[in-house]
Amino acid sequence: MSYARILCVGLVGMAGHVVEVEADLSMGLPAVVLTGLPDAALNEARDRVRAAVVNSGQRWPNRRITVNLLPATLPKQGSAFDVAIACALLAGAGELPLEPLEGVVVLGELGLDGTVRPVRGILPMVAAAAAAGLERVIVPFENAREATMIPGMAIEAMDSLRRLVSFVRGGHDLLAPPPPIPATEPRGPDLADIAGQDFGRYAIEVAAAGGHHLCMLGPPGAGKTMLAERLPSILPELDDTSAVEVTALQSIAGVLPPDGRLVRRPPFQAPHHSASLAALVGGGSGLARPGAISLAHRGVLFLDEAPEFANGTLQALRQPLESGRVVLARARGNTEYPARVQLVLAANPCPCANPGGEQFCQCTALVRRRYLSRISGPLLDRIDIQITLPPIRAAQLMTTAMAAEPSAVVARRVAKARAAATARWAAEGWLVNADVPGPHLRRAPWRLPPKATAALRTGLDRGSLSARGFDRILRLAWTIADLDGRQRPSGSHVDEAAQLRMGDAHARKTEH
Structure with a gap:
């Protein structure tokens, strides 16, 4: 033969x-x-x-x-x-x-x-x-x-x-697969470690409940990185479909743990600001490999010191954030990877990064604008929650009498809010409020009363709010209503969503 x-x-x-x-x-x-x-x-x-x-x-x-x-x-x-x-x-x-x-x-x-x-x-x-x-x-x-x-x-x-x-040839038998290694996936760092920053903690909770992107500005030591690292600890475990996708991506990248189990915890990727375009969105010779944004699929992509990333690298995130996938075109063919992530950006408000905050800043207004403009307006427009964190005070740092809520408590509220959103959008196949297209929320039966959105419509007419920003505030309002246990957002929920979008650190925190 x-x-x-x-x-x-x-x-x-x-x-x-x-x-x-x-x-x-x-x-x-x-x-x-x-x-x-x-x-x-x-x-x-x-x-x-x-x-x-x-x-x-x-x-x-x-x-x-x-x-x-x-x-x-x-x-x-x-x-x-x-x-x-x-x-x-x-x-x-x-x-x-x-x-x-x-x-x-x-x-x-x-x-x-x-x-x-x-x-x-x-x-x-x-x-x-x-x-x-x-x-x-x-x-x-x-x-x-x-x-x-x-x-x-x-x-x-x-x-x-x-x-x-x-x-x-009929000789030796092949080997049987080894049994899976029994293990539990830790939730990682706990929110209880955060000193103060009630507004930042609440923003993280809303982001987790609705799957929203988040940008945090604040001086060094304000807790931006700590908050971002603890976001996965309050996210629900992945369902079977998402777990298979995440595990397959890690297998392709060669980073899958050898325990023979599906990855159930949402992944967390935090590339250094020197990461290349290929490292962030995928690339390589021949058919492209997945990048950090795909390895963070159904999890969190955290970009610390975001203004230090190359401009082209940040701009490459805009299309995947909208579509939830990365399509890499190469001479030998196109390669597509899923990239449905929660993007979290963290940045100092200026190059000097004085820990005392804005009142001790040594940078001119022009220098501050140039520094923050490295995160482009079109990219920021895709970030649902944009907040500014104040410096931590001594009383907040040293107070131990009232311990902050642990991740497990917050995770239960997040799970309840996500269950409400999933039940509401199940017929359309959306899992979280961040997945809902804006036009859907502007049509009956989901359109909110004119009184509730009056301020938003005024901002849209005056040019201080984009159409994309209008829709994202509506999504945030639905998430806040879910955390409040309400069937529909009220005017106060819309106002609070606008405060989260505009970065007001003195926004009202919903009582739970």
């Missing part, structure tokens, strides 16, 4: 596609030709596979070998095809029977000594195999826990090409 076919899976972004690895052996000068749009790492599989086959005690066929990856028009990348290529050419040479691998997906990278090494993206690969109607997958042993997250799939593991060859 001079022809064989083995199934594998290729990834384009998060989308997996079943790939047929064909091997044809013919007469001619010994060579290996790889076709089907392979990238550089996949092209190098020719040398890896040859060394692995020989070092596994198998005979290398000294013939002209053509390996084709179908569909040929689909770009292929990575090293997950190594084991499938090795099996296909050994089967084509008559060294392996094909029956044991019929309808089986084989994934894994080969070392030169024949060991099978783990690869990125196993979870979406196995999910793609399941969607294609396949039921059995053989994966590297280190990836086996991850592969078992997809229900209904028969997962077997291998640690070497020698073991797989022996299994196909």
Whole structure:
């Protein structure tokens, strides 16, 4: 026999596609030709596979070998095809029977000594195999826990090409996946650690309840970073669909913990202000990899010292914040990743960043405007909550008699408010108020009475409020009403939402 076919899976972004690895052996000068749009790492599989086959005690066929990856028009990348290529050419040479691998997906990278090494993206690969109607997958042993997250799939593991060859010939059995590691995901830092800043704590609670973006200005030490780091601690756990998406993204990026469990806690990403455009939104040669905004999908993307980020990097966030996805166009094709995040920006009000606040600032008004203008108006217009935090006073810092509310207490209020929003918008498929399109809130039956929105309409007519800002204040009002346990926002809720939007640190805090 001079022809064989083995199934594998290729990834384009998060989308997996079943790939047929064909091997044809013919007469001619010994060579290996790889076709089907392979990238550089996949092209190098020719040398890896040859060394692995020989070092596994198998005979290398000294013939002209053509390996084709179908569909040929689909770009292929990575090293997950190594084991499938090795099996296909050994089967084509008559060294392996094909029956044991019929309808089986084989994934894994080969070392030169024949060991099978783990690869990125196993979870979406196995999910793609399941969607294609396949039921059995053989994966590297280190990836086996991850592969078992997809229900209904028969997962077997291998640690070497020698073991797989022996299994196909009827010798050794493959390895069983190790059991999941029992573990609990900590909620992280607690809101109880925050001294003072009642307004900042309330803004964080509203942001969590409605899925709103947040911008915090304030002097050093005011608690901006502490508040942002504690936002994930009051967010609800991810549902099954979101957990699979987040886990798949972390698998593709190679940062998934090895415990074999779905990621249930909302992720938190805080890239340094020197991060490149590719690091933030995704990129790289060939087909692009996910960036921090995608790794924060269904969680929090925190940009500390936001004015220090490159202008082009910040501007690249505008489209993903609206659409909830990143589309990266490259010469070899487009790659799409989800990016439904809560963006949190933190910034000092000026370059001198005097801890005493504005009254001790040494910067001129022009310098302050130039510094804050690094965060562009169009980007800020997409931020629902914009607040200014005052400096922490000694009495607030040293007072321990009245401990602040812990995250667990706030999280219960947030969960209740989110449940109300989800029940209200379930028919349209929206999960939080921040997802609701503005026109929907301006039509019956959701349109608020003219008296409640009179101030907003005046601001819109005078040009002090944009149409996008108008809609975002309405969304905030619905979230505040949910936290208050009300069916619809009142005029006071709209006023409070406008205060949160305009950054008034003396806004009324809703009593709970």
